[in-house]
Amino acid sequence: MGNNYNNKNVLIFGYEKSGKAALLLMKKVGANIFIYDDKLKVKIQDCKKSNVKENCTAQILFLDFLDKDATFIYDINDLHKYNIHICIISPGVSLNNPAIKQIKKNKIKIVSELEIGAEFCKGKIFAITGTNGKTTSVHLLASVFETAHLPTFLCGNVGTPISEIALQTTSESLIVCEVSSFQLETTKNFKPYATAILNLQPDHLNRHNTIEIYTGIKNRINKFFKSKKIFNVDDKLTAKISEEFNTAINCSISQKTNGCYISQNSIYYQSEKIMPTDNIKLIGKKNLENILCVIALAKQIGIEDKHIQTAVENFKPLPHRLEFAGEINGVKYINDSKSTNILSTLMALDSIGEDVILLLGGSDKGLDFSPIFSNHKVKTTICYGEVVKKIEYVAKKTNLIVAKNFNDACDIAFKVAKKNDVVLLSPACASFDEFSSYEERGKRFKENIKKFSLTSKI
Numbered sequence: 001m002g003n004n005y006n007n008k009n010v011l012i013f014g015y016e017k018s019g020k021a022a023l024l025l026m027k028k029v030g031a032n033i034f035i036y037d038d039k040l041k042v043k044i045q046d047c048k049k050s051n052v053k054e055n056c057t058a059q060i061l062f063l064d065f066l067d068k069d070a071t072f073i074y075d076i077n078d079l080h081k082y083n084i085h086i087c088i089i090s091p092g093v094s095l096n097n098p099a100i101k102q103i104k105k106n107k108i109k110i111v112s113e114l115e116i117g118a119e120f121c122k123g124k125i126f127a128i129t130g131t132n133g134k135t136t137s138v139h140l141l142a143s144v145f146e147t148a149h150l151p152t153f154l155c156g157n158v159g160t161p162i163s164e165i166a167l168q169t170t171s172e173s174l175i176v177c178e179v180s181s182f183q184l185e186t187t188k189n190f191k192p193y194a195t196a197i198l199n200l201q202p203d204h205l206n207r208h209n210t211i212e213i214y215t216g217i218k219n220r221i222n223k224f225f226k227s228k229k230i231f232n233v234d235d236k237l238t239a240k241i242s243e244e245f246n247t248a249i250n251c252s253i254s255q256k257t258n259g260c261y262i263s264q265n266s267i268y269y270q271s272e273k274i275m276p277t278d279n280i281k282l283i284g285k286k287n288l289e290n291i292l293c294v295i296a297l298a299k300q301i302g303i304e305d306k307h308i309q310t311a312v313e314n315f316k317p318l319p320h321r322l323e324f325a326g327e328i329n330g331v332k333y334i335n336d337s338k339s340t341n342i343l344s345t346l347m348a349l350d351s352i353g354e355d356v357i358l359l360l361g362g363s364d365k366g367l368d369f370s371p372i373f374s375n376h377k378v379k380t381t382i383c384y385g386e387v388v389k390k391i392e393y394v395a396k397k398t399n400l401i402v403a404k405n406f407n408d409a410c411d412i413a414f415k416v417a418k419k420n421d422v423v424l425l426s427p428a429c430a431s432f433d434e435f436s437s438y439e440e441r442g443k444r445f446k447e448n449i450k451k452f453s454l455t456s457k458i
Contacts, residue, residue, distance in 0.1 A: 003030065005026060005029045005086075006029060006030035006031065007030060007031070007032065008032065008086065009031070009032045009034060009082055009083050009084045009085050010026050010032065010033055010034065010084070010086050010087075010088060011034045011035070011036060011073070011079075011082075011084045011086070011087040011088070011103070011108065012034070012036075012070075012087075012088050012090075013037070013087055013088065013090060013099070013100075013103070014037055014090025014092055014093045015037040015090075016092060017159075018092075018113040019037070019088075019090045019113070021113065021117070021161035021162075021163035021164040022090075022116060022117070022161070023035070024163070024164070025116065025117065025163040025164075025166060025167065026088070027069055027070075028167060029120070033069060033070040033071070034071045034072075034073055034082055034084060035071070035072050036072075036073045036076055038097070040072070076102045076103070077102060079102060079103065079106045084106070084108050085108070085109070086108065086110075086111060087109065087110045088111055088112070088113055088116050089112060089113070089186050090113055091112070091113065091114075091180060091182035091183045091185075092182065095186070111186060111188070112183050112184070112185070112186040112187045113162070113163055113183070114156065114162055114179065114183040114184070114187055114190060115187045115189060116163060117155075117161060117162030117164075117165075118162055118166070118177075118190055119166075120166035120167055121165075121166045121169045121175050122169045122170050122171050122173060123169045123170060123171055123172060123173030123174060123175055124173070124174055124175065124193035124194070124301070125175045125177055125191075125192040125193055125194075126141060126174065126176050126192065126193060126194050126196075127156075127177045127179045127190070127192040127194070127196075127221055128141070128176075128177070128178055128195070128196045128198065128297075129178075129179040129184070129195075129196075129197055129198070129221050130196075130198030130199045130200065130218070130238070131198075131200055131201045131343055131344070132198070132199055132201070132286065132343055132344040133198045133286060133287065133290040134157065134158075134178045134180075134198065135157075135158055135318060135321070136287070136317070136318055136321060137196070137290045137293065137294050138154060138156070138177070138178040139154065139158070139315075139318060140290075140291065140294045140311065140312065141176050141297055141298065142154040142176045143311040143314075143315055144294065144295075144307060144308055144312070145174050145176065145298070145303070146311075147307045147310050148303050148304065148307040150172075150174055151170070151173050152173075152174050152175075152176060153168070153169060153173060153175045153176065154176050155175060155176070155178075156177035156178040156179055156180075156183070157178040157180040157182075158178040162175070162177055174301075177192070181214060181217045181218055184217050184220045184221060185217050187220055188220075189224075190221065190224065191226075191227070192221070192227050193227060193228065193300070194227060194229075194230065194297050194300045195221045195222055195227050195228070195229050195230065196230040196231070196293040196294075196296070196297055197218060197219070197221065197230075197231055197232070197238050197241060198232050198238070198289070198290050198293055199232055199235040199238055199286070199289070199343065200214075200215055200235060200237035200241075201237070201342060201343035215237055219241050219244075222245065228247070228249065228300045229242075229245050229248050229249065230248075230250075230251060230259060230293050230296045230297060231248055231249070231250050232251050232252070232289045232292070232293055233250040233251065233252050233255075233257065234251075234252050234253060234254055235289070251289070251292035251293050251296050252292070253285060253288050253289055253292065256268075258270060259292070260274075260295050260296045260299075261292070262288070262292070265277050265278065267291070267292065267295060269295060269296060269299050270299075274295060274308055274309070275308060275312065275313075279313045280312060280313060281313070281314075281315060281317070282315065282316075282317060283317075283322060283351045284322065284347055284348075284350055284351030285350060286347040286350070286351075287351075291312060294312075295308055295312070318338075319335075319439070319442065320335055320336065320338040320438060320442035321336060321338045322335075322336050322348060322351060323336070323442070325445065325446050325449055326446075326450075326453065328449070328452065328453050329419060330420055331418070331419065331421050331422070332421075333423045333425075333445075333449050334348075334352065334422060334423070334425065334426075335425050335442045335445050336348045336424060336425055336426040337425055337427065337438045337439070337441045337442030337445060338438050339427060339428060340362075340365070340427065340429060340430050340431070340438060341365070341367060341428060342367050342368070342369065342371055342372060342428050344428065345358075345372055345427070346371060346372065346375060346376070348424060348426040349372070349375075349378070349426070350376075352422050352424055353422075354377060354379065355379050355420055355421045355422060356378050356379055356421070356422050356423075356424050357378075357379060357380045357382065357413050357416060357417050357421055357422065357423045357424065358372075358378045358382065358424050358426060359382050359384070359409050359410070359413060359424065359427065359445075360372070360381055360382070360383050360384075360426070360427055360428055360429075361383045361386075361387050361388060361391065361403075361406075361409070361428075361429055362384075362385040362386065362387065362427045362429030362431050362432075362434070362441070363385060363386050363387070363429055363430045363431065363433040364386045364387050364390070364429070365430055367428065369387070369391050369394050369395070369428065370394040372428065373395050373398055378398065378399075379421065380399045380400075380416055381395060381400050382400075382401045382403055382409045382412050382413055382416075383395075383400060383401070383402055383403065383409075384402070384403040384405055384406055384409040385405075385427075385429060385433045385434065386429075387429055401416070406434050406435075406441065406444065407444070410444075410445065410448040410452075411448075414448075414452045414456075425441075425442070427441070
């Protein structure tokens with residue numbers, strides 16, 4: 001593979017996990033590295049105001065705290081001084097960021113960290129996207145490959161940037177990559193071996209504005225015409241996209257398809273029986289849809305059925321995804337903190353059934369909560385966070401309790417839940433009004449359950 005970055009001036013926009021991985025990759029391939037991060041810029045300003053460090057300039061701070069082989073650009077208006085050839089943008093940076101306009105004004109090419117990392121990967125990339133189920137699906141696919149004793153890398157939105165593992169790959173490597181809409185937004189030349197779109201529902205509309213824009217961004221995963229394209233056609237929007245491709249491989253739990261499908265409690269791929277469904281530990285029909293897509297991906301390189309069955313049957317739910325968090329006095333507690341949109345919460349409710357005490361709320365992503373109350377009968381909903389008024393508006397005729405905050409919502413749930421009820425944390429919202437992540441929110445839920453169990457009368 002040729003190196004088009006040696007001695008080129010590369011700007012990395014956003015110095016979080018993806019930005020740091022991109023920096024290390026560019027450093028190894030000989031690029032001249034520049035960093036811009038408006039959050040870091042604020043920290044530098046705070047340092048200057050408080051006189052924490054003598055001669056506290058942006059350059060000195062950057063050299064001390066980050067990397068001596070990179071230059072921190074303090075003022076984005078100074079871009080013309082540096083002859084930047086390309087800008088690698090981190091997924092957390094919105095294209096509406098004012099600094100992006102300045103980068104475009106300087107006619108600098110903007111590419112995603114995903115695209116740059118993939119460019120340096122050898123082997124086959126298996127890319128999975130969708131609104132829900134991505135993380136579980138990539139972990140499951142990686143487990144299938146590992147069960148077959150194949151050299152496997154798990155990366156992308158799942159936590160390890162693709163740039164971090166790119167130079168470690170060989171022609172024999174299988175790279176399983178979770179891909180988000182934020183990553184795809186600035187991706188033009190991503191060339192995976194095989195792709196899957198699991199499902200599509202309104203999400204991140206505070207960034208992408210409309211479901212049409214969001215869907216179009218997700219479909220960028222399929223721009224490479226040679227890739228093998230897999231779709232869950234039980235999802236209406238995903239099924240519609242599959243019609244664009246003559247070579248689409250479709251999966252369904254409700255009908256026979258040219259890909260994976262279910263018949264008489266067994267999973268088939270193109271009329272070949274793969275495995276029974278009896279011993280699958282992942283619950284809910286949406287998880288079953290995702291499993292079919294994973295198996296279809298595995299079949300693109302001929303993974304043996306015995307390896308697929310072993311991996312699928314041994315796979316357990318990941319933390320914060322319909323995770324059983326305990327039982328107290330006949331009340332079950334389920335931690336589904338990863339549910340950060342409406343479809344994910346609907347999936348959880350489909351899986352749990354009735355007699356649910358639902359904890360719903362968090363930071364606002366511009367979503368409509370009415371499907372939760374029109375599609376399901378929830379015994380009690382306890383809402384909290386920034387979205388309380390939006391939830392109250394659509395849940396007027398339901399049993400709704402408004403909590404002061406997340407901890408208060410948990411306390412109320414502990415008090416109102418009766419024997420045989422299920423207390424389900426499935427917020428349908430991001431966590432950023434009170435927490436740094438859905439993981440922190442889920443951990444708090446489990447901590448609160450533990451405290452309650454110590455004070456509860458058995």
